[in-house]
Amino acid sequence: MYDYIIIGTGPSGGNIAHNLFKAGANILVLEAGKLMNKKTFPRTEADTSARLYWGGGIEFDTDAKMGFLRTRVVGGTSIVNQCLLDRFDDIAFNDWKAESGVNWFTNEQLAKHYDTVEHALALHTFTANEMNRNAQLFTQSCDKIGVKWGYLRKGQSDCAQERGNDCMACLGGCHRDSKQSSYAGYLRDDIAAGLNIQTETEVTQIVHNGDTVTLHALQQGKPVTFQAKNIVLAGGAFGTTKMLLQSGFKKQLPALGKNFSTHPQFMSFGLFNEEIHACKGYFQTVASKDPILRQKGYKLENVFAPPISAAMLFSRTGAYHQEIMRNYTRMTCIEVAVRDENAGEIKVDNKGKLTIDKPFTAQDRRRRDEGRELIANILTNEGAKKVYASPFSVGLHLMGGSVMGTNSAKSVVDPEFRVHGYKNMFVADSSIYPNAPGINPSLTIMALAQKLSDQLIVANHGI
Amino acid sequence: MASNYLSNSALKAINRIGDLMIPRNGEFPSFSEVGGIAYIDDLVSYAPPADIKDLNLLLTILAFMPNFVLRWLLNRMENAMESSGPLAPIFRMLDVGLRGLIFSCYYTEKIPASYTGKKPLDIIGFDLTRVED
Numbered sequence: 011m012y013d014y015i016i017i018g019t020g021p022s023g024g025n026i027a028h029n030l031f032k033a034g035a036n037i038l039v040l041e042a043g044k045l046m047n048k049k050t051f052p053r054t055e056a057d058t059s060a061r062l063y064w065g066g067g068i069e070f071d072t073d074a075k076m077g078f079l080r081t082r083v084v085g086g087t088s089i090v091n092q093c094l095l096d097r098f099d100d101i102a103f104n105d106w107k108a109e110s111g112v113n114w115f116t117n118e119q120l121a122k123h124y125d126t127v128e129h130a131l132a133l134h135t136f137t138a139n140e141m142n143r144n145a146q147l148f149t150q151s152c153d154k155i156g157v158k159w160g161y162l163r164k165g166q167s168d169c170a171q172e173r174g175n176d177c178m179a180c181l182g183g184c185h186r187d188s189k190q191s192s193y194a195g196y197l198r199d200d201i202a203a204g205l206n207i208q209t210e211t212e213v214t215q216i217v218h219n220g221d222t223v224t225l226h227a228l229q230q231g232k233p234v235t236f237q238a239k240n241i242v243l244a245g246g247a248f249g250t251t252k253m254l255l256q257s258g259f260k261k262q263l264p265a266l267g268k269n270f271s272t273h274p275q276f277m278s279f280g281l282f283n284e285e286i287h288a289c290k291g292y293f294q295t296v297a298s299k300d301p302i303l304r305q306k307g308y309k310l311e312n313v314f315a316p317p318i319s320a321a322m323l324f325s326r327t328g329a330y331h332q333e334i335m336r337n338y339t340r341m342t343c344i345e346v347a348v349r350d351e352n353a354g355e356i357k358v359d360n361k362g363k364l365t366i367d368k369p370f371t372a373q374d375r376r377r378r379d380e381g382r383e384l385i386a387n388i389l390t391n392e393g394a395k396k397v398y399a400s401p402f403s404v405g406l407h408l409m410g411g412s413v414m415g416t417n418s419a420k421s422v423v424d425p426e427f428r429v430h431g432y433k434n435m436f437v438a439d440s441s442i443y444p445n446a447p448g449i450n451p452s453l454t455i456m457a458l459a460q461k462l463s464d465q466l467i468v469a470n471h472g473i
Numbered sequence: 474m475a476s477n478y479l480s481n482s483a484l485k486a487i488n489r490i491g492d493l494m495i496p497r498n499g500e501f502p503s504f505s506e507v508g509g510i511a512y513i514d515d516l517v518s519y520a521p522p523a524d525i526k527d528l529n530l531l532l533t534i535l536a537f538m539p540n541f542v543l544r545w546l547l548n549r550m551e552n553a554m555e556s557s558g559p560l561a562p563i564f565r566m567l568d569v570g571l572r573g574l575i576f577s578c579y580y581t582e583k584i585p586a587s588y589t590g591k592k593p594l595d596i597i598g599f600d601l602t603r604v605e606d
Binding site for chain 2: 048053054056060061067068072075170176179186287289290316318321322325328329331335336338339
């Protein structure tokens with residue numbers, strides 16, 4: 011009988027597993043994906059999509075207008091994202107408080123948990139001499155037209171830029187263990203020290219027995235069962251919500267599956283006469299940091315895409331497609347990330363398959379269109395001959411579905427991270443986000459996980 | 474060319490659709506010339522079994538369609554983002570699914586030795602440096 015079973019190893023599960031393991035708890039960690047490391051992460055873009063993501067690369071909403079990228083690997087999303095670590099601002103926390111009724115959603119209340127996480131990871135704030143040409147053009151144009159921008163802060167230890175390393179390669183997992191994923195930052199050393207982790211194990215049903223919880227799972231396709239005094243669900247918005255839905259908790263928790271948001275991202279490419287090589291060096295160092303855009307509900311990110319993804323983002327094929335791809339090295343890219351309304355719903359159909367309703371509301375559309383227009387101005391102002399706005403929307407930040415709140419009719423998880431009515435079932439991942447913060451969610455996921463870890467250790471739950 | 478997951482007809486359909494999406498044009502070789510489809514199992518083997526079954530069925534049907542039908546289908550797919558109606562989501566999913574497979578087999582480092590021309594990644598100038606210690 012384990013004290014705790016932690017399901018999922020992303021920014022939340024990795025942090026909690028690390029803290030409980032260090033505290034001496036008898037824990038088991040379950041992960042649906044495989045354990046990979048810097049030697050075994052995929053080395054090609056195609057292999058990355060196939061091997062690291064659910065659905066063989068991408069999942070869709072029911073209308074197939076939005077694609078979601080959801081990872082399946084030890085370390086979860088933190089393996090493939092850019093590890094951009096920002097604290098939330100008062101706007102985000104005030105909106106969370108208003109929606110959830112949870113009064114500790116403040117920067118002051120979470121400061122010590124942010125501090126703990128930031129102290130544990132190697133952080134780097136970019137500087138002017140680390141910008142590539144894509145970033146230089148973005149910031150020059152922002153300065154001219156009066157859009158405020160700032161340098162990003164990334165979790166990284168040694169990216170070997172002085173030796174010519176290109177960080178776009180780490181979108182398939184960092185081959186240097188520089189990126190501060192929950193694997194490199196927490197789990198790698200814990201696994202070496204004996205952390206009990208079982209991979210390729212997908213939990214299919216949660217049975218609550220009062221003082222204990224039984225988990226039914228498929229391990230490489232074979233049924234297995236585990237039992238613990240407590241469980242911590244850390245499968246992210248889709249994973250955690252799916253486990254609760256398919257275990258029948260919707261009857262007691264009417265809000266289960268609701269309030270899904272995802273910061274939909276829309277990329278626009280600018281074609282320049284000069285060679286840009288936007289995929290070289292640090293390929294994401296700056297973003298808009300403009301209070302006006304923050305109030306308007308969107309931000310601009312200076313990004314780029316590897317070839318298959320870039321090809322996918324342009325809807326056309328044939329000669330038109332080839333003309334665009336021929337100019338790949340002369341393209342820059344900016345995306346608008348919309349702070350979307352939490353109008354989505356996560357469901358499970360009668361075959362046990364996830365279905366995602368994600369209406370793109372009038373407000374979302376207005377924010378996207380305004381952002382795109384500003385991007386076009388930024389690009390043409392700096393000399394872009396042509397601007398290509400991709401029609402595709404991608405959701406990378408999967409949030410909500412099991413939201414936190416004081417009212418069990420409108421939320422799933424209480425302010426102490428317990429599933430309403432279940433004293434030994436905890437959730438602290440992005441599924442508890444009451445609404446979209448409009449800020450990269452990773453650091454706050456880890457801060458919330460740190461708060462739960464501290465709570466569990468202090469309460470001595472089975473430790 | 475053989476696959477443990479897709480039928481010969483399905484592979485034939487991918488090559489035909491691939492050549493319509495990426496024909497030989499200037500320095501770009503056609504999709505089938507490059508031959509990246511030889512490594513398609515590396516991609517398909519990670520997809521859910523039910524999706525592989527559906528893909529096989531769809532591609533086998535498409536393999537028997539004349540080119541003008543495939544061109545019509547590609548046109549519907551390309552315009553699906555702006556389309557409405559009950560079939561629009563199906564065309565959108567088809568669009569992403571088929572283009573995903575074809576671009577993944579084309580803009581790739583995995584190309585058979587039998588292809589001796591310039592690789593598509595080299596043509597577009599994609600060149601990532603990995604410094605590994």
